[in-house]
Amino acid sequence: MTTDQKTPLIEVKHLSKAFSNSRHDLEVLTDINVNFYEGDVAFIVGPSGAGKSTFLRCLNRLEEATAGEIYFEGENILGNKVDIDRHRQKMGMVFQQFNLFPHLSVMSNLTIGPIKLQGISKEEAEERANKLLKRVKLEDRANSFPNQLSGGQKQRIAIARSLCMEPDVMLFDEPTSALDPEMVGEVLEVMRELAEDKMTMIVVTHEMAFAREVANRILFMADRQILEENDPVNFFENPKNERLRAFLDKMI
Amino acid sequence: MSLKENLYLNFIKEDRYMYLVSGLGNTLLITIVAVVVGILVGFLLAYIRTTHDKTGKWKVANLFAQLYITVIRGTPMVLQLLIVYFVIFASVNVPKIIVAFIAFGLNSGAYVAEIIRAGIMSIDQGQFEAGASLGFSYTQSMLYFILPQAIKNVLPALGNEMIVLLKETSVAGYIAMNDLTRGADIIRSQTYSAFAPLLMAAAIYLFFVLIFDSLVKKLERNLKNSDH
Numbered sequence: 001m002t003t004d005q006k007t008p009l010i011e012v013k014h015l016s017k018a019f020s021n022s023r024h025d026l027e028v029l030t031d032i033n034v035n036f037y038e039g040d041v042a043f044i045v046g047p048s049g050a051g052k053s054t055f056l057r058c059l060n061r062l063e064e065a066t067a068g069e070i071y072f073e074g075e076n077i078l079g080n081k082v083d084i085d086r087h088r089q090k091m092g093m094v095f096q097q098f099n100l101f102p103h104l105s106v107m108s109n110l111t112i113g114p115i116k117l118q119g120i121s122k123e124e125a126e127e128r129a130n131k132l133l134k135r136v137k138l139e140d141r142a143n144s145f146p147n148q149l150s151g152g153q154k155q156r157i158a159i160a161r162s163l164c165m166e167p168d169v170m171l172f173d174e175p176t177s178a179l180d181p182e183m184v185g186e187v188l189e190v191m192r193e194l195a196e197d198k199m200t201m202i203v204v205t206h207e208m209a210f211a212r213e214v215a216n217r218i219l220f221m222a223d224r225q226i227l228e229e230n231d232p233v234n235f236f237e238n239p240k241n242e243r244l245r246a247f248l249d250k251m252i
Numbered sequence: 253m254s255l256k257e258n259l260y261l262n263f264i265k266e267d268r269y270m271y272l273v274s275g276l277g278n279t280l281l282i283t284i285v286a287v288v289v290g291i292l293v294g295f296l297l298a299y300i301r302t303t304h305d306k307t308g309k310w311k312v313a314n315l316f317a318q319l320y321i322t323v324i325r326g327t328p329m330v331l332q333l334l335i336v337y338f339v340i341f342a343s344v345n346v347p348k349i350i351v352a353f354i355a356f357g358l359n360s361g362a363y364v365a366e367i368i369r370a371g372i373m374s375i376d377q378g379q380f381e382a383g384a385s386l387g388f389s390y391t392q393s394m395l396y397f398i399l400p401q402a403i404k405n406v407l408p409a410l411g412n413e414m415i416v417l418l419k420e421t422s423v424a425g426y427i428a429m430n431d432l433t434r435g436a437d438i439i440r441s442q443t444y445s446a447f448a449p450l451l452m453a454a455a456i457y458l459f460f461v462l463i464f465d466s467l468v469k470k471l472e473r474n475l476k477n478s479d480h
Contacts, residue, residue, distance in 0.1 A: 062381055089387030099382035103400050112396060113386040165386055 008035035009169060009200055015068035017054055028054050030224040036202060041195045043211040044204045046221035047247060052204040056173050060091045089117055092162030096174040098154040100146040106157055107142040110164045132160040136190050152183030156190050172203040208251055212236055220244045262448040268439050275435025276456060282352045283418045289357025294364025302372045324362035330423045332359055337427040348429050360417050367409045371402035404475050411468030415461050
């Protein structure tokens with residue numbers, strides 16, 4: 001890998017996160033250091049409760065980290081005076097529960113961000129949206145409302161909505177976990193094409209076979225840390241970490 | 253005295269029906285202005301309260317809002333009206349109708365605030381997160397995504413508040429406002445006949461409550477048809 005010489009798109013340094021209440025602190029991430037580069041398709045896997053989703057949500061500050069730094073396109077986005085809304089425009093996120101806006105049509109779900117935040121015209125936004133709807137094969141659903149769609153369709157629209165902001169990186173938080181089994185494939189298909197188009201992606205998932213097929217890096221998270229990182233082949237063939245071996249054994 | 257004579261005495265003779273007409277005018281005017289004031293105040297308070305609950309900011313403003321809502325909801329409307337008229341505006345000469353606008357509007361605001369707050373809290377946190385992940389600020393997410401859904405959810409409760417307010421204005425007579433109730437009571441005091449004027453006033457209130465009710469139902473249906 002020669003990626004080390006490039007500047008990372010996202011650089012995570014000593015990231016820690018604890019949820020605290022009056023009685024005790026619960027640490028969920030401990031001193032995480034990792035870089036993501038342009039064009040990376042990085043999959044994060046690991047047992048439940050390892051902190052995978054929390055880590056992903058720290059990257060766009062839906063969760064506030066307790067300590068550490070995250071550099072996105074050169075700027076520490078955990079700094080005090082950072083305009084996080086501006087950075088979030090460049091970091092798309094896809095949620096487990098889709099979170100489409102139910103009171104807006106599919107078209108408006110896609111275009112409201114570009115129109116209100118990037119100041120482009122309605123026509124331009126709709127042109128952009130139509131291309132994306134075609135890409136997720138839902139061009140005939142532009143005037144539907146989210147509640148008229150199946151789970152798989154909703155998630156494809158959610159992906160298109162994020163892409164409509166033309167982000168530099170896409171964060172996927174267990175995008176297929178809430179779907180019926182027969183709908184998982186259509187969402188993974190969209191993600192596969194996205195990866196082929198060289199979109200930078202960071203994906204938290206339990207879809208191991210898909211990770212092996214699509215990722216260029218797989219990170220194993222357990223016990224609040226990234227315990228191992230490797231390319232897909234070595235990740236599955238030569239796991240070094242004891243916890244990872246146990247985890248992979250259980251997967252079969 | 254026959255019914256016909258009774259009605260003549262109470263409503264026709266000396267144009268007594270005008271007490272009801274002008275009283276109704278004031279009642280409706282106070283209701284409409286108070287609804288508008290109440291919604292403005294209510295939105296402001298609900299926005300302060302939910303922003304505090306969701307982001308932890310605005311501690312002082314939230315305390316003030318909480319205090320306001322507690323005091324207004326914890327004391328009788330009549331007393332609030334009397335306090336606004338005889339205490340707050342004691343030394344300034346303000347038209348009574350303005351006093352009524354303010355007193356009923358501020359009172360309604362406290363109830364509307366809790367209704368709208370409940371509506372906002374009923375919207376899934378994921379909607380805020382989806383807005384945030386696209387780059388919308390908290391205020392923008394509120395405006396574009398949360399409030400449109402929240403208002404639709406609480407529309408029946410808001411309609412109910414409007415109906416309650418219409419009937420509450422019947423205490424305006426305490427500051428010698430000529431509202432519908434007061435109009436009926438004036439007729440009663442002139443004719444010494446209670447039945448016809450009081451029941452007529454009651455029927456008129458009921459009529460307008462039914463109109464408000466059907467308007468709200470119609471609005472609900474329209475909103476329901478606009479999405480699914």
